[in-house]
Amino acid sequence: MVIRVAVTDDHPMVIAGLQHVIDSTTHIKVVNTYSTGTALLEGLGRELPDVLLLDLQLPDIPGGELTARILNSYPDMRIVILTSLEAMDCIDEMMQLGCMGYLLKSNTDYSRLIRAIEQAWRGESFLDESLSRQMLSNIIRKKKQSELSVSMLTRREKDVLKLITEELTNQEIAAHLSVSVRTVECHRLSLLHKLHAKNTAGLVKRAMEMRLLN
Amino acid sequence: MVIRVAVTDDHPMVIAGLQHVIDSTTHIKVVNTYSTGTALLEGLGRELPDVLLLDLQLPDIPGGELTARILNSYPDMRIVILTSLEAMDCIDEMMQLGCMGYLLKSNTDYSRLIRAIEQAWRGESFLDESLSRQMLSNIIRKKKQSELSVSMLTRREKDVLKLITEELTNQEIAAHLSVSVRTVECHRLSLLHKLHAKNTAGLVKRAMEMRLLN
DNA sequence: TACTATCTAAGTATTTATACGTAATTCGTC
DNA sequence: GACGAATTACGTATAAATACTTAGATAGTA
Numbered sequence: 001m002v003i004r005v006a007v008t009d010d011h012p013m014v015i016a017g018l019q020h021v022i023d024s025t026t027h028i029k030v031v032n033t034y035s036t037g038t039a040l041l042e043g044l045g046r047e048l049p050d051v052l053l054l055d056l057q058l059p060d061i062p063g064g065e066l067t068a069r070i071l072n073s074y075p076d077m078r079i080v081i082l083t084s085l086e087a088m089d090c091i092d093e094m095m096q097l098g099c100m101g102y103l104l105k106s107n108t109d110y111s112r113l114i115r116a117i118e119q120a121w122r123g124e125s126f127l128d129e130s131l132s133r134q135m136l137s138n139i140i141r142k143k144k145q146s147e148l149s150v151s152m153l154t155r156r157e158k159d160v161l162k163l164i165t166e167e168l169t170n171q172e173i174a175a176h177l178s179v180s181v182r183t184v185e186c187h188r189l190s191l192l193h194k195l196h197a198k199n200t201a202g203l204v205k206r207a208m209e210m211r212l213l214n
Numbered sequence: 215m216v217i218r219v220a221v222t223d224d225h226p227m228v229i230a231g232l233q234h235v236i237d238s239t240t241h242i243k244v245v246n247t248y249s250t251g252t253a254l255l256e257g258l259g260r261e262l263p264d265v266l267l268l269d270l271q272l273p274d275i276p277g278g279e280l281t282a283r284i285l286n287s288y289p290d291m292r293i294v295i296l297t298s299l300e301a302m303d304c305i306d307e308m309m310q311l312g313c314m315g316y317l318l319k320s321n322t323d324y325s326r327l328i329r330a331i332e333q334a335w336r337g338e339s340f341l342d343e344s345l346s347r348q349m350l351s352n353i354i355r356k357k358k359q360s361e362l363s364v365s366m367l368t369r370r371e372k373d374v375l376k377l378i379t380e381e382l383t384n385q386e387i388a389a390h391l392s393v394s395v396r397t398v399e400c401h402r403l404s405l406l407h408k409l410h411a412k413n414t415a416g417l418v419k420r421a422m423e424m425r426l427l428n
Numbered sequence: 429t430a431c432t433a434t435c436t437a438a439g440t441a442t443t444t445a446t447a448c449g450t451a452a453t454t455c456g457t458c
Numbered sequence: 459g460a461c462g463a464a465t466t467a468c469g470t471a472t473a474a475a476t477a478c479t480t481a482g483a484t485a486g487t488a
Contacts, residue, residue, distance in 0.1 A: 125341045154434060165419060167412040169474065182437045189477075198381040199444085200475075204418040205379060368464060383444065396467050403447070413474085414445075 003121045006032040006049035008040045021110045037061030051120045056083040067097050078120040101126030160187040165207045217335045220246040220263035222254045235324045251275030265334045270297040281311050292334040315340030374401040379421045
């Protein structure tokens with residue numbers, strides 16, 4: 001079984017390097033190389049690789065859009081992002097789109113690259129260690145932050161906030177909780193102050209950010 | 215270098231099986247086994263493993279809570295979830311908490327288990343293939359759905375919706391877009407109808423669900 | 429026991445949002 | 459050039475949310 005890989009990067013040297021590394025294995029083969037997003041999209045119409053190595057910084061099409069278009073046409077395509085962009089938001093977006101892996105050019109050695117291709121081919125996801133650490137600490141930070149916010153709210157305030165996100169009016173919330181509308185208004189005002197929100201929109205936004213729903 | 219693993223599962227047979235598999239390798243060692251969440255939390259206070267294999271269905275503490283508490287106390291702990299639960303929401307939650315991997319008991323063979331431990335130890339994330347597929351198709355389905363919703367909105371409606379999520383009032387939005395308040399109200403009404411929302415809360419909720427922000 | 433936080437709820441007032449109908453203007457498309 | 463969709467906007471209402479103050483009841487804690 002040979003894993004058929006396509007490589008897309010606008011730097012010929014990178015392509016050459018990747019080709020050399022991959023050619024040194026027996027079970028992985030580079031079947032196509034592309035230097036632009038347009039060329040890639042066209043090429044995929046002719047021949048589909050098992051795994052696609054993709055640089056996010058191509059000259060013609062933004063990485064996010066390119067990835068989205070590929071996965072839209074070929075939902076099962078195994079894409080491994082190989083880039084120098086260290087932006088976290090970007091990884092989030094790609095992973096959400098459904099990429100199988102994310103590697104940094106700066107600290108990816110040969111064995112790691114090979115391993116990533118193998119994993120992507122098997123349908124396992126792969127995240128560069130340093131990125132993984134970053135994401136993890138990011139997630140933990142956000143989590144703690146949101147937990148801090150949630151812990152600042154009283155039980156009743158949480159009840160009211162939850163019902164607000166469910167599109168109930170103060171009247172309906174009051175009926176739901178068996179209290180007067182004035183009480184609900186009071187809790188609502190507390191929420192606005194505690195969460196530094198200006199209005200209902202702000203309340204819902206923060207409620208969703210801190211995953212208060214469900 | 216030996217990878218030190220702790221195993222937590224309420225079925226003695228599972229623990230025995232895992233121990234047998236892991237003992238057959240030279241570079242991984244089971245240093246502790248626990249059968250309850252309470253025992254695990256106590257044990258971690260005495261000795262920290264490199265990787266923690268964790269069943270989500272323990273008798274005393276819900277899996278999500280247990281994971282959150284462990285990662286709160288030991289943010290660098292490499293946790294691999296090993297369970298029979300196939301619920302997608304659950305995986306989402308665990309991954310968001312910061313687990314390194316997620317395996318299904320039903321279709322995890324020995325080599326895959328060993329590989330997952332090795333990866334978690336290296337700080338790479340690992341997702342069972344069948345789960346990975348499910349998540350991928352889930353993501354794509356959601357994505358298409360939200361894109362469908364977004365595509366139903368006109369440019370101006372999207373503008374207004376975005377500004378609503380930024381907590382602006384109709385007056386402020388009108389000023390921002392250089393149109394009258396009545397126009398904004400009109401767009402807002404269209405949004406309410408198109409998105410089947412009852413009020414501002416509903417609009418913000420749907421806007422966030424379909425990732426219209428940023 | 430005393431203190432504190434929370435939940436409850438009232439008054440009073442202003443600002444915003446929701447709901448429907450109508451319609452002129454612009455802009456891309458057939 | 460005709461057509462439809464989108465943007466713009468007004469009139470007229472009612473419903474809802476926001477803002478600030480005060481205060482009794484209750485429950486947990488030092």
